[in-house]
Every structure is written in C-alpha cells, then in structure tokens.
Amino acid sequence: MFTGIVQGTAEIIAIEEAEAFRTHVVAMPEALRAGLVPGASVAHNGVCLTVTAIEGERVRFDLMRETLRVTNLGALKVGDRVNIERAARFGDEIGGHAMSGHVIATAGLVDIDEAPDNRRLWFELSHELGRFLFDKGYIGVDGISLTIGEVRQPDAVHGPRFCVNLIPETLARTVLADRKPGDRVNIEIDPQTQAIVETVERVLALRGNES
Template sequence: MFTGIVQGTAEVVAIQESEAFRTHVVQLPEALCERLELGASVAHNGVCLTVTAIDGDRISFDLMRETLRVTNLGALRVGDRVNIERAARVGDEIGGHAMSGHVMALAELVELDQTPNNRRLWFEVPPALGRFLFDKGYIGVDGISLTIGAVRPAGAGHGPRFCVDLIPETLARTILVDRVPGDRVNIEVDPQTQAIVETVERVLAARGV
C-alpha cells in the first residue's frame, strides 16, 4: 500500500529494452535506499514496481507489457525523473489517502493556470473514469495524493475533466512542477470512491433502475 505522499524524485539513469518488456534503473536518494531489499515495492509516478537489482544507489525495476500500455513509464527516457514513494509500513502516518499503486488510465494535462503561490492544473480523463470524479474527492496523479478542486462533465469534443491546486511544497517535491499542456499523467482513482460507485451501480442494475 502507498499513501500518495511522494518522498522524493529519482533520475532514470539506464534503460534496457526488450520485446514488450523494459528494465529501467533509477538513482535513488540515499535516504530512500535505507533497508531497501530485492522484492521490495516502490512506486514510480504512482506505479507499484518491484526491486529486481540493487547496485549501490542504482536500483533496477522491470516493466511488463501491461505497465507499458497503461502508464506513462514506457515514455520515459534516460535523464527523466519520476516521483518515488516506498511502500507504507504498519504504523506510518497516512498523510494522503490509501493507494494501491495500480494505475487505471492516463490523463492529459489540458490547461494550466499559474499564480505566484499556486498552480491549477486541469486534466482530461477517459470517459469511463468520469463517474469517479467528485468535487473535493481524492485522486492519485503521478502517485501524488491530491484533492479534486472542481469537475467538468464531458462536452462536445472532450471527455470529463478535473482540476487540482498545487501548493509550492508539492511543486518543490514532485515532477508536477515540470508538467506542461499535452503531457500525460498516471491516474489512480480513490479506491473507496471506486468501491462505493461500483456497488451502487450493481445494486441499481439488479433492481432494474
């Protein structure tokens, strides 16, 4: 489990490509290497990946076909940075919200509103995710636990949209500071919201409503 509180960023320092498979190596900050072992779970832009090799602070991870298809990790190049979060431990403070590290879809950044101390980002999601978007609800964006500021329903020529407001601390600690319109981010909807919505849908469908 993850909390959506990004602990730092890491640079991709090497990539090995195979057919429908990729291994990438990131250089982790020293603090995030402490007690790291083979098989440990580490989220990259919100994607739960498994440690496959450790060489000092250079840590390897394998990305299978589904990960490359669903997330933005397949577009990474050497020199890019990713948001990093180690798996939560029992007793850790949950400063964000519970996240599984299983990305559901990609969203496109379609609008950016910059002010001196805040940045508002509008994202467009696939139509199927629109029913999980609620004002003040939780959402995971590139592994960051954020609160939805507002929602716009799908309209002519575009899908459902939501915005988030970022404070300077979030911009300083994550790669969202570098995102520009046209970039695509990993999205994980709040698991509790998903469970409630899908349960209600099943009950209504069973009643023929």
C-alpha cells in the same frame, strides 16, 4: 500499500529495452534507499514496481507489458525523473489517502492556471472514468494524493475534466512542476470512491431488472 505522499524524485540513468518488456535503472538518493532490499515495492509515478537489484545508488526495476500499456512509464527517457514513494509500513502516518500503486489509466494535462502561491492543473480523462470524479474527492496523479478541486462534465468535444491545486511544497518535491500541456500523467482512482460508485450502479441495475 502507499499513502500518496511522494518522498522525492529519482533520475532514470539507464533503460534496457526488450520485446514488450523494459528495465529501468534509477539513481535513488541514499535517504530513499535506507533499508531497501531486492523484492521491495517502490512506486514510480504511482506505479508499484519491484526492486530486482541494487548496486550502490543504482536500483533496477522491471516493467511488464501491462505496465507499459496502461501507464506513462514506457514513454520515459534516460534523464527523466520519476516520483518515488516507498511502500508504507505498519504504523506509518497516512498523510494522504490509501493507494494501491495500481494505475488504472493516464490523463492528459490540458491547461495550467498560474497564481503567486499555487498552480492549478486541469486534466482530461476518458468518458468511462468520469463517473468516479467528484468535487473534493481524492485522486492519485503520478502517485501523488491530491484533492479534486472542480469537475467539468464532458461535452461534444471534450471528455470529463478535473483540476487539482498544487502548493509550492508539492511543486518542489514532485515531477508535476515540470508537466506541460500535452503531457500524460498516471491516474489511480480512489478505491473507496470506485467501490461505492460501482456498488450503487449494480444495485440500480438490479432494481431496474426487477421492475
């Protein structure tokens, strides 16, 4: 489990490509490596990956076919940075919201509103996932626990859109500071929101069949 509170970023220093398979070698700072062992879970841009080897600051992670298909990790290059969060331990403070590290899709960054002390980012999701978006609801964006500021319903041209507001601390600590319109981010829908929406849909469908 993860909390969506990104602990820092790390640079990808090597990539090994294979058929429908990829290995990332990441230079993790000492503070993020403390107590890290092979087999541990570490979230990269919100994707739960397993440590396969540790050689000093060089930490290796394997990316399977489904990870490459669903997330933005397959588009990364050597020199890119990723958001890093170590798996939560029992007793840790939950500063964000409970996250599984199972990214469900990506969303495109479509607009950025700048202000003196914050930045508003607008994203567009697929129509299928729009039903999970609610004003002031939780969402995971590149592994960051964020609150949805506003939701705009789809129209004939655009899919559902939502915005998040970023404070200077989030911009300083995460890769969202570098995102530009056209970039894609990993999305994890809040599990509780998803469960509630899907339960209500099933109940309404059953009632409709009974009438």
